[in-house]
Amino acid sequence: MIRRTRALAAAIAAAVLLAAGALVTVAPLAIAIAVLAVILVAAGGAGAAWLRGWPARRLYLAAAWSLPMLAVWLAATAVSGHTPGGAVRNAWLAVRHHDLLAVAIQLVPVAVPAGLALAGLAWSWRLAAMAAGAGGRSPGAAVAFDRRQWRHQVRAARARIAVPGAVPLLTARGDFVAGAVIRAVGHPASQLTRLPASRLRAHQLVIGGTGTGKSTLLLRLWAGFMAAGLTRHAAGLAGPPVLVVLDCKGGADARRIADRARRVLHESGARNVAVWPDEARLSLWELPVRELVTTLVDLIEHGTGGAAYYTDVMEAVVALAVEAPCGPPASTADFLARLDAGWLALAYGEHLASPAARQVPDVALRFRTLFRRLGPGLDGPGSLADADVWYCILEGTAEVRVAEAQARALVDLLASYVTAAPAGQVLLAVDEFSAVSRRLPIWQLYERARSLGLAVQVSAQSWHGLAARDDDRYRLAATAEGGIWLLRTPHPDPVVALAGQRTVTDSARQLTGRLRWSRSGTSRLQAAPVADPDLVRGLDVGQAAYIYRGGATFTQVKRLVAGPAALGRQAPIATAATTASDRHDRPAGPPDVSARPDVSVLPDVSVLLDAAFGPAPGGRA
Amino acid sequence: MRLLSGHGPCCDGEVNSAAANAALVFTAEMYGLQLDQLAVLLGGTSRQARSLVTRWAGSGLAETATLGPGPPWVWLTRAGLRACGARYAAAPPALARLAHIRAVTAVRLALDTVPAYRDGGAHWRSERHLRGRVRIGARDHLPDAEVHWPDESGLAWAGECWAIEAELTAKTVARTTAIMRELLSRTGDYGCPAAQSRVPGEPPRHARAVYLCSPAATGTVLRARDALGAGRIEIRSLPASAYLAAPS
Numbered sequence: 001m002i003r004r005t006r007a008l009a010a011a012i013a014a015a016v017l018l019a020a021g022a023l024v025t026v027a028p029l030a031i032a033i034a035v036l037a038v039i040l041v042a043a044g045g046a047g048a049a050w051l052r053g054w055p056a057r058r059l060y061l062a063a064a065w066s067l068p069m070l071a072v073w074l075a076a077t078a079v080s081g082h083t084p085g086g087a088v089r090n091a092w093l094a095v096r097h098h099d100l101l102a103v104a105i106q107l108v109p110v111a112v113p114a115g116l117a118l119a120g121l122a123w124s125w126r127l128a129a130m131a132a133g134a135g136g137r138s139p140g141a142a143v144a145f146d147r148r149q150w151r152h153q154v155r156a157a158r159a160r161i162a163v164p165g166a167v168p169l170l171t172a173r174g175d176f177v178a179g180a181v182i183r184a185v186g187h188p189a190s191q192l193t194r195l196p197a198s199r200l201r202a203h204q205l206v207i208g209g210t211g212t213g214k215s216t217l218l219l220r221l222w223a224g225f226m227a228a229g230l231t232r233h234a235a236g237l238a239g240p241p242v243l244v245v246l247d248c249k250g251g252a253d254a255r256r257i258a259d260r261a262r263r264v265l266h267e268s269g270a271r272n273v274a275v276w277p278d279e280a281r282l283s284l285w286e287l288p289v290r291e292l293v294t295t296l297v298d299l300i301e302h303g304t305g306g307a308a309y310y311t312d313v314m315e316a317v318v319a320l321a322v323e324a325p326c327g328p329p330a331s332t333a334d335f336l337a338r339l340d341a342g343w344l345a346l347a348y349g350e351h352l353a354s355p356a357a358r359q360v361p362d363v364a365l366r367f368r369t370l371f372r373r374l375g376p377g378l379d380g381p382g383s384l385a386d387a388d389v390w391y392c393i394l395e396g397t398a399e400v401r402v403a404e405a406q407a408r409a410l411v412d413l414l415a416s417y418v419t420a421a422p423a424g425q426v427l428l429a430v431d432e433f434s435a436v437s438r439r440l441p442i443w444q445l446y447e448r449a450r451s452l453g454l455a456v457q458v459s460a461q462s463w464h465g466l467a468a469r470d471d472d473r474y475r476l477a478a479t480a481e482g483g484i485w486l487l488r489t490p491h492p493d494p495v496v497a498l499a500g501q502r503t504v505t506d507s508a509r510q511l512t513g514r515l516r517w518s519r520s521g522t523s524r525l526q527a528a529p530v531a532d533p534d535l536v537r538g539l540d541v542g543q544a545a546y547i548y549r550g551g552a553t554f555t556q557v558k559r560l561v562a563g564p565a566a567l568g569r570q571a572p573i574a575t576a577a578t579t580a581s582d583r584h585d586r587p588a589g590p591p592d593v594s595a596r597p598d599v600s601v602l603p604d605v606s607v608l609l610d611a612a613f614g615p616a617p618g619g620r621a
Numbered sequence: 622m623r624l625l626s627g628h629g630p631c632c633d634g635e636v637n638s639a640a641a642n643a644a645l646v647f648t649a650e651m652y653g654l655q656l657d658q659l660a661v662l663l664g665g666t667s668r669q670a671r672s673l674v675t676r677w678a679g680s681g682l683a684e685t686a687t688l689g690p691g692p693p694w695v696w697l698t699r700a701g702l703r704a705c706g707a708r709y710a711a712a713p714p715a716l717a718r719l720a721h722i723r724a725v726t727a728v729r730l731a732l733d734t735v736p737a738y739r740d741g742g743a744h745w746r747s748e749r750h751l752r753g754r755v756r757i758g759a760r761d762h763l764p765d766a767e768v769h770w771p772d773e774s775g776l777a778w779a780g781e782c783w784a785i786e787a788e789l790t791a792k793t794v795a796r797t798t799a800i801m802r803e804l805l806s807r808t809g810d811y812g813c814p815a816a817q818s819r820v821p822g823e824p825p826r827h828a829r830a831v832y833l834c835s836p837a838a839t840g841t842v843l844r845a846r847d848a849l850g851a852g853r854i855e856i857r858s859l860p861a862s863a864y865l866a867a868p869s
Contacts, residue, residue, distance in 0.1 A: 612732050613857035
């Protein structure tokens with residue numbers, strides 16, 4: 001390989017010398033000028049490829065796209081009765097008359113495609129030599145070259161996403177665009193990271209630490225899902241898309257992201273974005289009776305071993321309360337009222353047998369405590385069908401156990417909703433999954449969800465945040481058939497290993513002196529990871545590696561610009577009184593008219609302002 | 622805040638120390654002010670104002686110069702700012718902002734004339750103060766001032782915080798609307814963590830925004846308010862004293 005690259009370099013140098021020599025003595029001057037023009041274009045093309053970090057394919061494509069120009073030129077020459085050689089002679093005459101414009105017009109149709117093709121050849125040779133470790137003065141030159149090319153590629157990708165309109169959310173074919181490609185390994189080397197929209201309806205995994213741009217990527221994925229889903233729905237191919245986001249972090253940051261998500265998703269077509277539990281509620285009591293019993297029992301954490309007996313007792317009592325002849329409970333208060341031995345005896349017309357009767361007060365106590373901690377968010381009214389997007393904020397940082405129970409209930413509600421309407425497109429996105437992973441066996445949902453049209457997207461800060469056990473983590477990662485998004489994380493190795501390996505040429509060069517290497521040596525084939533873990537560790541904010549089917553595409557994610565923030569209310573939002581149906585009456589998209597404060601609530605300050613500044617110009621609106 | 626009225630006698634036409642100190646703090650907060658505005662602030666004559674500035678300059682607390690048309694400007698030196706307990710950078714008022722600074726000062730002085738403002742204990746929080754709180758590089762739009770009304774003021778609008786904007790020149794309607802929206806949707810104090818600056822569900826920081834406009838800017842601000850549809854924006858004309866003297 002090394003000897004071959006030296007031969008190629010020598011051949012190109014000889015070509016340049018030949019052209020220069022011909023320019024002076026041997027060949028007709030006009031031909032020499034044409035060759036020189038080709039070399040100049042080739043040098044420019046190769047320089048641009050180096051500067052922008054392009055693959056050689058890009059130069060070949062550019063050469064192919066310039067061929068029509070050559071065809072037109074040949075046709076025009078034939079029509080005018082000239083020959084191509086005559087055109088070159090005309091170019092030489094133009095040189096003698098210092099008419100550079102005429103020179104360019106005469107030579108460009110030939111020099112550009114030929115020069116670009118030559119540049120592609122030279123650049124691919126250079127890339128291959130450096131990838132094999134055979135180029136440069138030292139073995140370390142290949143590493144430095146790769147780092148430099150990475151910087152150039154990042155710069156080019158950033159420039160690309162900065163161009164307004166250059167990175168749409170969906171292409172004309174309906175493909176989702178995540179951003180600009182920095183580098184692709186094992187995937188097509190296009191300019192934009194395009195994914196078929198069907199990938200957004202498949203399970204995906206997103207791993208990235210704090211401050212790496214994970215929220216920006218998630219928002220783009222959600223917006224893409226919503227836009228593509230609405231397009232499919234409009235075409236009659238599927239039911240309306242529903243996005244359920246479980247933000248398991250909670251706190252003010254979650255609310256800030258919820259506000260941004262609302263604005264971004266409005267832009268992508270979502271009419272109603274409900275923020276749970278701040279602004280909207282869901283009703284746990286709409287679950288079918290059997291599922292309601294299971295969900296209620298699962299909401300309470302049970303021990304193992306001997307505690308299984310009490311679990312059975314609790315399930316029996318809950319089943320009695322829920323499956324009473326008068327129908328299932330309609331609210332939390334109704335359910336708690338039924339957890340009474342007297343009520344159950346009246347409902348069933350007979351006395352409860354021991355030991356269940358003795359346990360009813362204890363069961364009631366546990367549920368009273370649970371619902372007090374859960375708050376009113378699950379007490380309705382409201383169902384998942386009431387909004388296009390449900391952004392559910394779980395206080396997984398402050399109240400882990402409450403968040404776990406809420407997540408469990410919300411997932412059960414979603415599973416029930418999907419089962420009832422299997423033709424829909426539903427995406428469940430669980431952000432900061434580690435906060436609730438202990439009691440939310442989401443892989444169970446993975447395995448039965450696809451057939452129901454439910455996709456699950458799990459995101460976590462790290463590999464270890466995905467689940468408590470390694471088996472569960474691998475199960476999640478291995479079933480992410482929509483791909484894995486990997487942002488900067490200190491431990492990417494398990495995910496990178498899932499991406500697979502590729503065969504690369506590794507060359508060893510002979511050391512001939514102090515820091516001097518000869519150009520002779522040996523090469524061997526060896527396996528290297530498709531996604532370089534060191535690159536992943538060094539990713540900047542907004543950069544992600546998309547791993548799919550043994551390939552990796554490093555992407556500069558395009559941030560979605562949300563509409564302006566809705567005006568805040570004068571008084572805190574009356575969440576207790578807000579119902580899903582109320583929310584539906586609001587028009588979609590900012591400015592949210594309903595969010596405007598009621599002017600009549602504000603006291604009139606005209607007295608003060610008129611005294612200081614005079615009356616209002618143009619009257620009061 | 623007429624500093625001489627009701628604050629004790631002057632000594633041979635000179636401003637007493639309490640009034641002088643209050644004027645010193647006022648000057649620090651407003652970047653600087655012109656002598657005629659200082660005279661209005663003191664409730665005295667222009668000779669008294671000039672005498673006070675001479676005293677300040679002699680003590681190294683302030684500097685004075687004619688920066689533009691009209692009376693000379695006075696601003697505090699580093700020593701003057703330190704005496705006020707302010708940690709602002711000592712610099713003369715920027716030439717490009719002279720008109721704006723004068724307009725904002727005129728707004729503050731106009732409010733001072735209203736008994737409800739004085740008696741209500743309203744607190745003027747200047748742009749310079751707000752700017753000192755935000756981190757470098759923050760892109761928040763700062764109002765020209767905030768007026769905080771204490772809960773105990775007994776006024777109908779007690780407890781409110783107002784954003785004050787003095788508009789001398791017309792921006793575009795879109796830009797003005799964006800600024801109005803930003804002012805009215807903000808929930809956190811200036812300088813707070815970014816996550817707290819706009820928290821959905823939290824009451825807004827500014828109950829209303831008060832725009833004081835020149836005739837040239839009034840139309841744009843009115844259209845921006847109509848475009849926004851927000852009823853929390855009050856629009857009034859700038860006081861006649863808000864404009865720089867025409868260059869001779």
